Amino acid sequence: xxxxxxxxxxxxxxxxxFWLIVPxxxxxxxxxxxxxxxxxxPWLNPLHLSFGRLRPMHVNTVAFGWLSMAQLGAMFYIVxxxxxxxxxxxxxxxxxxxxxxxxxLLGNITLALGLTxxxxxxxxxxxxxxxxxxxxxxxxxxxxxxxxxxxEKQLYVSLWYFLGTFTWFPVIYFIGNVxxxxxxxxxxxxxxxxxxxxxxxxIVNWFYGHNVVGLWFTTLGIxxxxxxxxxxxxNPLYSHRxxxxxxxxxxxxxxWTGTHHLVWGPVPRWTQMLAITFSVxxxxxxxxxxxNFVKTMEGKWNLILDNIPLRFLALGSITYFLVCLQGPLxxxxxxxxxxxxxxxxxxxxxxALLATFSYVAFAAIYEFLPKLVGRPLYSKALMDWHFWLVxxxxxxxxxxxxxxxxxxGISWNSQVPFLDxxxxxxxxxxxxxxxxxxxxxxxxxxxxxxxxxxxxVKPQQQSQATPMPAxxxxxxxxxx
Amino acid sequence: xxxxxxxxxxxxxxxxxxxxxxxxxPSLTIQPPPSAAAIDWNKAPRQVVKGRxxxxxxxxxxxxxxxxxxxxxxxEALTPDQSLGRASHEGDYVHDAPALLGTERQGPDLRxxxxxQPSDLWHYRHLWNPQLTSAGSIMPGFSYLFLAGSTxxxxxxxxxxxxxxxxxxxxxxxxxxxxxxxAGGLTLxxxxxxxxxxxxxxxxxxxxxxxxxxLKPEEKIVGPSLSGIGKTALTRIKAPDYRGKATVxxxxxxxxxxxxxxxxxxxxxxxxxxDYALKLNAQQLADSITFLQTQ
Numbered sequence: 001x002x003x004x005x006x007x008x009x010x011x012x013x014x015x016x017x018f019w020l021i022v023p024x025x026x027x028x029x030x031x032x033x034x035x036x037x038x039x040x041x042p043w044l045n046p047l048h049l050s051f052g053r054l055r056p057m058h059v060n061t062v063a064f065g066w067l068s069m070a071q072l073g074a075m076f077y078i079v080x081x082x083x084x085x086x087x088x089x090x091x092x093x094x095x096x097x098x099x100x101x102x103x104x105l106l107g108n109i110t111l112a113l114g115l116t117x118x119x120x121x122x123x124x125x126x127x128x129x130x131x132x133x134x135x136x137x138x139x140x141x142x143x144x145x146x147x148x149x150x151x152e153k154q155l156y157v158s159l160w161y162f163l164g165t166f167t168w169f170p171v172i173y174f175i176g177n178v179x180x181x182x183x184x185x186x187x188x189x190x191x192x193x194x195x196x197x198x199x200x201x202x203i204v205n206w207f208y209g210h211n212v213v214g215l216w217f218t219t220l221g222i223x224x225x226x227x228x229x230x231x232x233x234x235n236p237l238y239s240h241r242x243x244x245x246x247x248x249x250x251x252x253x254x255x256w257t258g259t260h261h262l263v264w265g266p267v268p269r270w271t272q273m274l275a276i277t278f279s280v281x282x283x284x285x286x287x288x289x290x291x292n293f294v295k296t297m298e299g300k301w302n303l304i305l306d307n308i309p310l311r312f313l314a315l316g317s318i319t320y321f322l323v324c325l326q327g328p329l330x331x332x333x334x335x336x337x338x339x340x341x342x343x344x345x346x347x348x349x350x351x352a353l354l355a356t357f358s359y360v361a362f363a364a365i366y367e368f369l370p371k372l373v374g375r376p377l378y379s380k381a382l383m384d385w386h387f388w389l390v391x392x393x394x395x396x397x398x399x400x401x402x403x404x405x406x407x408x409g410i411s412w413n414s415q416v417p418f419l420d421x422x423x424x425x426x427x428x429x430x431x432x433x434x435x436x437x438x439x440x441x442x443x444x445x446x447x448x449x450x451x452x453x454x455x456x457v458k459p460q461q462q463s464q465a466t467p468m469p470a471x472x473x474x475x476x477x478x479x480x
Numbered sequence: 481x482x483x484x485x486x487x488x489x490x491x492x493x494x495x496x497x498x499x500x501x502x503x504x505x506p507s508l509t510i511q512p513p514p515s516a517a518a519i520d521w522n523k524a525p526r527q528v529v530k531g532r533x534x535x536x537x538x539x540x541x542x543x544x545x546x547x548x549x550x551x552x553x554x555x556e557a558l559t560p561d562q563s564l565g566r567a568s569h570e571g572d573y574v575h576d577a578p579a580l581l582g583t584e585r586q587g588p589d590l591r592x593x594x595x596x597q598p599s600d601l602w603h604y605r606h607l608w609n610p611q612l613t614s615a616g617s618i619m620p621g622f623s624y625l626f627l628a629g630s631t632x633x634x635x636x637x638x639x640x641x642x643x644x645x646x647x648x649x650x651x652x653x654x655x656x657x658x659x660x661x662x663a664g665g666l667t668l669x670x671x672x673x674x675x676x677x678x679x680x681x682x683x684x685x686x687x688x689x690x691x692x693x694x695l696k697p698e699e700k701i702v703g704p705s706l707s708g709i710g711k712t713a714l715t716r717i718k719a720p721d722y723r724g725k726a727t728v729x730x731x732x733x734x735x736x737x738x739x740x741x742x743x744x745x746x747x748x749x750x751x752x753x754x755d756y757a758l759k760l761n762a763q764q765l766a767d768s769i770t771f772l773q774t775q
Contacts, residue, residue, distance in 0.1 A: 034586070034618060041620040048624050052539020118536035118578045147484060155483040163487045168495040175503060187577035188521035189532050195578035199570050200507045202579040207503050215495075251491050255498030259506075264549035264558060265581060266568040271506050337558065341545055341585040408585075412560040417759070418588045420686065423616045 005086060008093025008142075010372040012073030013365055014454060015101050019065025021447045022108075024440050026058035031397075031436035035429040049112065056123040057111045063121070063212070064132070065104040067353060069097075070361035071220040072139060075162050077368045078227045079143060082159055083150030088142050096138045103131040117194035119201070121209040122177050125192040129177045133170060140166035157243040161223030164251055169216050172255075176208020199267050207258035213352055214254035221357040222246075222289055224364050225313065229296050232310040232367065233303065238295035242288050250285035253278050260331035263340065272333075279331035286324035293317045308383050309363040315391070316359035323351040338409035343425070343432075347401025354439075355394050362386070362446070369453060378452035382445050389442025393435045400432025515571035516654040522575075524650070531647025534640050535580070538622065545582030546591040546651070563758065565592035566653060587619055594652035601751040603645040605702065608635035613691050633701070666738055666757045668725060672766040680771025683764055692752065695775055703752060704745045709733060710773040716743065733769045 001007070033040050033051055041050055080087050087093060107124050110116075116123040124132070143166055147159055173179075178201075181193040195201050230237045237243065256278035259271045297314065304311040326348055330339050339345060370377050377383060404425040411421040514520070521529055535541065549558045550567030557567040568591055573579050582589075597603065602613055608626055610617040623630070625641035637645070684690055692702035699705050713729035716722060724742040726732035735742050737760075740752035760768070 033620070037618045037620055042623075045621070045623050050538060050620050050622065052542050053537075055539060055542050114537035116536060116539070118541065118580070120542070120583060144484075155487075160483075160487050163484060164491040167488045167491040171492070171495055171499070175499065181577075188575075189529050190536075190577045191533065196507070197577040197579075198510070198512075198574045199579055199581070200510055201577055202573075202581045203506050203510075204503055205578065207499075248490070248494075251494045252498075255495055256502050258502060261583060262581065264551075265547050266550070266570050266572065268506070268510060268570070269552050271502070274501065337560070340549075341583065343584075345583065409560075412585075415560075415563060417686070419614055419616050419688070422586075422618055429618075 002091045002094040004090060005080075006077070006090075006372045008087060008090050008097060009073045009077040009368065011094060011097040012069050012076060012100075013369055013372070014450070015097055016066050016069035016073055016361070017365070017447050017450045019061055019069060019101075019104055021444060023058045023061035023066065024443050026054050026061070028433075028436045028440045030054060030058060031429075031433040035426065035433040047112075048114070053112060053114055056116060056120075057108055059121065060107055060111065060123055061104060063217075063353065064107070064124075067217055067357060067361060068220075069100060070365060071217070071224065071357070072096075074224040074227075074361065074364040074368060075143070075220060077364075077372065078158055078224065079146050079162065082152060082156045082227070083147055084152040085146055085150050088145035088149065092138060092142050096135060096142070099131065099138070100135050103128055103135065106131075115192065117177070117192050118190065119195060119205045119208075121212055122194065122205060124177075126177075126179065126182050126194055129173070129179055129194065132173060133179070136166065136170045136173065140170070156226070157237075157240065157247065158223040158226045160244070160247050161219045161226070164247065165216060165219040165223070168251070168255075172208060172211045172215060176204060176211065178204060199262075199265075202262055202265070203259055203267060203271065206261040207255075210258040210261065211255055213349075214250070214257070217353060217357050218254070219250065221360050222250075225289075225293065225317065225360055228309075228313050228360070228363055228367065229293050229317075232307060232313060232363070233297055233300040235296050235298070235300060238292050238298075242292045246285045246288035246292070249281075249288070253281045253285065257282065257331070260336075263331065263333055263336040276331050276333070280328045282324060282328055286321065290317060290321045308380070308387050309366040311387060312359045312363040312366070316356050316363065319351060319355040319359065323348065323356055326351065338413060339405060340409075341412075342405035342408040343401045343428070344405025344409065347398055347405060350394075350401065351398060355398070359390075362390075365450065369450065373454060375453070378449050382449040386442045386446040386449065389438050389445070393438030393440075393442060395435065396431045397435025397439060400428045400430070400435060404428030404432070510570060512570040512574060514574040515569060517572045517652065518574050518576075519650060520575050521577075525646065527643045527646040528650045530640075531643035531645065531650075532580075534625075534644040535647055536578070538625075538644075540590075541580045541582045543582075543584055543586035543619070544588065544590045545585050546589065547581045548589060548591050561589070564589045565595060566655075587617070590648065590651060592652055594649040596755050597753060598649060599749075599751045599753075600645050600649060601702070601749050602753065603648055604635045604637050604641065605632070607637075607641055607644070608632070611691075614688055615685065615691060666760060666762060666765055668731065668735055668738060670762055670765075672734075672762050672769070675763075675766035675768070675770030677767070677771045677774050679764075680767035680769070683768050684771060687756075687759075687768075689768075702749070704748055706772055707775055709775055716745070721746075729773065730769055733772050734765065737765065737768065 029040050030051065076087060076093060107128050110125055110128065111123060115125050117125055143162055147163060178194050178196055181187065181195060183191065183193050186193040187195065187197055196204055226237065226243060257275050259267060259275035260279050263272050304314050329335055330348065366377065366383060407425050407428065408421055411424065519528065547568045548561045548564045548566065550556065551558050557564060606613040607622045608630060609621045609632055610619040612632055625638055625644065627636040627638050630636045694701050694705045695707050697705060697707040710729050713732040717726055717732055722743055724735050726735050738757045740754060741750055744750050
């Protein structure tokens with residue numbers, strides 16, 4: 001059962017969907033709390049659950065449960081198809097899925113108990129960090145061995161992104177989580193270790209917090225997009241050369257940008273300026289990627305009317321463009337002056353991880369899952385509902401964050417008393433909660449659809465046993 | 481195989497160059513001397529150290545920043561942060577692990593909370609039920625940090641709440657305040673414009689006065705009832721233990737707002753916020769006094 005072809009990808013996808021509906025439930029509770037604080041937490045208080053504990057549970061579970069597992073599911077589906085080789089070890093892959101699930105479960109439990117490193121995005125305590133490093137090694141080994149034993153000569157750009165990600169991310173995770181400071185040699189006041197002292201800790205925290213988005217979610221996501229856009233449109237990739245320019249520029253520029261989270265803060269000006277400069281340079285890799293997708297889509301835009309995965313994908317490309325225009329903009333000192341510390345910033349984070357890379361993950365799951373289980377999707381109507389609920393929900397949700405954030409920032413600039421500002425953004429918190437409720441519904445429908453598609457799985461011996469040069473060398477190869 | 485090596489070696493090289501400049505170089509060069517505000521966690525009272533752990537455990541830092549942003553040309557706090565106290569510098573954090581700079585202000589900045597609100601009673605009531613002290617706040621109450629039998633009047637702190645408050649009170653500059661440097665800058669001698677009782681009434685609730693002071697006769701919340709304060713003020717001034725400067729009711733009220741500790745009515749705690757001289761402008765102060773005199 002563990003040796004079955006495609007089982008790693010399939011189980012990654014199932015686990016991802018489970019770890020989606022759990023944290024979106026947390027997310028809805030958080031949004032309701034920020035609108036009406038007495039609605040939720042008086043009931044959760046006896047469990048010692050409060051906003052400050054549920055928030056990291058939400059963030060870490062969507063990031064490392066849902067999105068990471070969905071992207072790895074997509075990667076383990078794509079890699080055999082682009083290499084013309086079977087996955088090096090499905091057994092290792094399945095163990096990766098199992099341990100990954102255990103890590104996320106333990107992560108949820110420890111965070112609920114208040115065991116945390118106290119650093120945003122890097123909350124998981126040291127023992128779980130060790131587990132994550134092990135998982136990265138397991139998944140990376142499988143990836144490198146598969147690509148190393150490939151039958152397809154050309155290394156398609158998606159593989160560049162996957163290989164690159166598994167090269168640099170373990171380094172980033174190790175440094176970002178300050179893993180050499182352990183519970184056995186903790187600094188005073190931080191019993192779980194995992195932190196430097198002084199403002200250097202904040203700098204390393206944001207080096208990590210930013211790069212987990214930029215050099216994990218983004219590069220895995222773009223790798224999947226480079227496979228999906230030609231596949232779903234039937235057009236060859238517009239330019240291989242442009243895709244490689246995008247790859248090298250993202251590898252070069254992204255890693256420098258983390259300190260833009262500390263603009264105007266108590267860190268030396270040169271660290272801020274360096275981060276802002278490279279943030280603006282991010283426009284180069286982003287525009288090369290988006291331009292490549294736009295040109296590849298040429299003549300096929302009408303397909304999005306009928307093809308919902310392609311609709312998610314096209315929308316994800318557009319939001320990728322927007323979020324990467326917003327990012328450099330808000331890193332500027334003049335803009336940050338107003339947007340920093342406000343709801344604008346978590347709005348930006350959701351635009352990247354939800355409206356961009358989760359949309360890509362939805363497209364990938366809808367496209368890959370039927371092929372993995374050897375039967376069509378349970379319901380196209382539910383898929384359509386999923387799209388519209390999430391799309392419309394997100395518009396409310398994002399406006400709530402963004403406009404509410406601008407009201408906060410502008411009011412603080414004019415010295416309006418703090419509590420008056422809190423009260424004045426209530427309508428925007430309501431918009432956010434409404435959007436969250438719509439998306440919550442859509443995502444549960446998605447979960448149900450996947451469950452029904454998966455149930456009583458008896459996968460047929462699939463045609464994928466034969467390599468797929470038609471994909472790898474053919475339509476995807478494109479202009480080179 | 482060759483392309484794979486290029487991706488791996490190239491990717492790793494670019495990553496390490498970035499790390500060199502954005503992680504290694506700052507770590508090697510940012511070694512500021514500790515400021516008077518920096519707390520040495522090896523020497524701090526056990527309560528304060530534990531309080532910081534509670535602060536991290538409960539995720540306070542997700543909604544409260546601990547940094548006053550500074551304008552590096554003037555070395556002063558940025559305009560939107562001016563009411564928060566002095567600007568933060570690297571030296572304020574030298575012993576902190578993790579650094580709790582924060583990224584959001586769903587709640588106010590807490591960098592100088594110990595200076596801004598030195599009353600532990602205020603903090604206990606606020607942690608127990610934020611609406612008591614800060615009507616309209618979206619902060620959750622932390623009832624699980626309090627003992628059974630706690631009430632709005634008398635929240636009974638468990639050891640975790642005591643430690644947390646000890647930590648919050650330790651967040652201060654430890655510098656002598658510069659006279660005249662404070663925003664608002666109101667003193668007993670500041671001449672006041674003509675007040676408007678109606679605006680004063682609105683301020684009474686929006687500033688949170690109503691959380692502690694009733695306007696019904698004899699009703700005790702935290703502070704004394706302000707019903708008939710225009711008349712009671714005159715008897716207070718004449719009390720033998722009165723050490724303030726007021727000679728008329730208006731000045732007594734003014735003094736009580738700007739310097740609450742000048743006279744504590746017997747039987748009440750010295751729990752009132754000490755920052756109204758920073759928060760109010762002259763017009764608001766006049767409006768409040770005018771309103772209170774009508775009560």
